[in-house]
Amino acid sequence: xxxxxxxxxxxxxxxxxxxxxxxxxxxxxxxxxxxxxxxxxxxxxxxxxxxxxxxxxxxxxxxxxxxxxxxxxxxxxxxxxxxxxxxxxxxxxxxxxxxxxxxxxxxxxxxxxxxxxxxxxxxxxxxxxxxxxxxxxxxxxxxxxxxxxxxxxxxxxxxxxxxxxxxxxxxxxxxxxxxxxxxxxxxxxx
Amino acid sequence: xxxxxxxxxxxxxxxxxxxxxxxxxxxxxxxxxxxxxxxxxxxxxxxxxxxxxxxxxxxxxxxxxxxxxxxxxxxxxxxxxxxxxxxxxxxxxxxxxxxxxxxxxxxxxxxxxxxxxxxxxxxxxxxxxxxxxxxxxxxxxxxxxxxxxxxxxxxxxxxxxxxxxxxxxxxxxxxxxxxxxxxxxxxxxxxxxxxxxxxxxxxxxxxxxxxxxxxxxxxxxxxxxxxxxxxxxxxxxxxxxxxxxxxxxxxxxxxx
Numbered sequence: 001x002x003x004x005x006x007x008x009x010x011x012x013x014x015x016x017x018x019x020x021x022x023x024x025x026x027x028x029x030x031x032x033x034x035x036x037x038x039x040x041x042x043x044x045x046x047x048x049x050x051x052x053x054x055x056x057x058x059x060x061x062x063x064x065x066x067x068x069x070x071x072x073x074x075x076x077x078x079x080x081x082x083x084x085x086x087x088x089x090x091x092x093x094x095x096x097x098x099x100x101x102x103x104x105x106x107x108x109x110x111x112x113x114x115x116x117x118x119x120x121x122x123x124x125x126x127x128x129x130x131x132x133x134x135x136x137x138x139x140x141x142x143x144x145x146x147x148x149x150x151x152x153x154x155x156x157x158x159x160x161x162x163x164x165x166x167x168x169x170x171x172x173x174x175x176x177x178x179x180x181x182x183x184x185x186x187x188x189x190x
Numbered sequence: 191x192x193x194x195x196x197x198x199x200x201x202x203x204x205x206x207x208x209x210x211x212x213x214x215x216x217x218x219x220x221x222x223x224x225x226x227x228x229x230x231x232x233x234x235x236x237x238x239x240x241x242x243x244x245x246x247x248x249x250x251x252x253x254x255x256x257x258x259x260x261x262x263x264x265x266x267x268x269x270x271x272x273x274x275x276x277x278x279x280x281x282x283x284x285x286x287x288x289x290x291x292x293x294x295x296x297x298x299x300x301x302x303x304x305x306x307x308x309x310x311x312x313x314x315x316x317x318x319x320x321x322x323x324x325x326x327x328x329x330x331x332x333x334x335x336x337x338x339x340x341x342x343x344x345x346x347x348x349x350x351x352x353x354x355x356x357x358x359x360x361x362x363x364x365x366x367x368x369x370x371x372x373x374x375x376x377x378x379x380x381x382x383x384x385x386x387x388x389x390x391x392x393x394x395x396x397x398x399x400x401x402x403x404x405x406x407x408x409x410x411x412x413x414x415x416x417x418x419x420x421x422x423x424x425x426x427x428x429x430x431x432x433x434x435x436x437x438x439x440x441x442x443x444x445x446x
Binding site: 022032066157166 | 198199200202203206208213215216217219220292295298299300301302303304
């Protein structure tokens with residue numbers, strides 16, 4: 001019996017495309033909890049996360065042949081999840097109107113040391129978990145993906161389809177906001 | 191309970207896959223989608239080029255393009271007479287182009303201002319090139335009544351605003367007569383206050399733009415500019431338009 005669970009996401013995607021559709025379950029198992037956690041950060045408690053997560057995986061399956069196997073599956077999955085959540089929030093009129101965003105308009109300098117790490121990313125993510133929901137959507141999403149999902153600026157840039165410098169500036173601003181509003185973070189920075 | 195939920199989603203999706211309720215879209219669908227997106231981008235870009243070259247053509251053909259040459263008094267009318275509806279349409283289409291182009295990573299990975307500058311430069315340069323081709327003069331000339339065409343309607347309306355472009359038909363003692371795009375003849379009166387902007391004496395067949403005010407069926411010129419653009423022979427000078435009526439012809443040249 002083959003052990004497909006040891007294969008990479010991209011290898012499994014290739015096999016699913018070639019017709020081994022049951023292997024899709026491995027990808028769902030690997031990412032279901034992550035996508036649920038991601039969705040929970042943007043949806044209210046009353047909304048059915050399971051339905052939305054199911055829709056996200058169905059979209060992944062339907063569009064599987066548009067996936068470029070040279071790219072990373074997780075980034076592509078989060079991109080689909082991002083679009084699905086944005087569409088869901090737009091339907092519920094919970095998404096602000098897309099006005100011109102200065103963060104996207106102009107270039108910004110960002111430090112090579114992503115987010116200027118003062119402490120371990122995992123420790124920081126635990127501290128901000130309770131406060132991150134207080135942030136606006138545009139700051140909440142990059143800081144969540146960076147600290148809780150441990151994605152790089154480049155990956156977040158591809159998910160949100162914004163320049164890398166915009167991701168950097170949003171995370172920096174989000175941290176500044178959390179420093180002034182989040183009790184756990186205030187304790188660290190005094 | 192929590193441990194059962196993931197399995198429930200997996201099972202639901204696999205059931206739908208096995209029963210054929212959900213199917214993978216074929217590769218050809220995505221190829222067609224990309225081709226369609228590129229085609230739409232091409233159509234929008236071509237529309238922008240067409241509209242900008244139309245703006246240039248309309249401004250030149252109506253004479254408004256040359257108004258700043260008459261100095262400060264003409265600046266107000268110049269700004270007022272710019273085709274703002276067409277300019278707004280071009281601005282809106284550039285935004286549409288930017289939104290369409292954002293699906294490509296080489297666009298969204300860079301700040302918006304870069305792609306906007308590149309798009310604006312490309313369409314502006316393309317329009318300048320298009321402006322040097324006979325595209326609009328050909329379209330204009332091929333129409334039976336071009337000034338009724340919504341694209342070119344503004345050209346015919348500039349006379350009401352005090353801008354007259356035409357070809358000198360005859361030189362008179364106190365001015366000259368021009369033939370306009372509408373094939374009408376207008377007598378231009380000049381006096382010591384008229385500002386002449388041309389290198390040589392005004393002669394028959396010269397193309398001119400006159401900035402002035404209508405006075406009892408004639409135009410008192412505040413400024414006269416001899417022009418030599420790529421619309422120089424547009425519309426073609428027609429010396430055989432029949433007998434001319436009006437004041438007696440005095441000379442072939444109007445000295446400066």
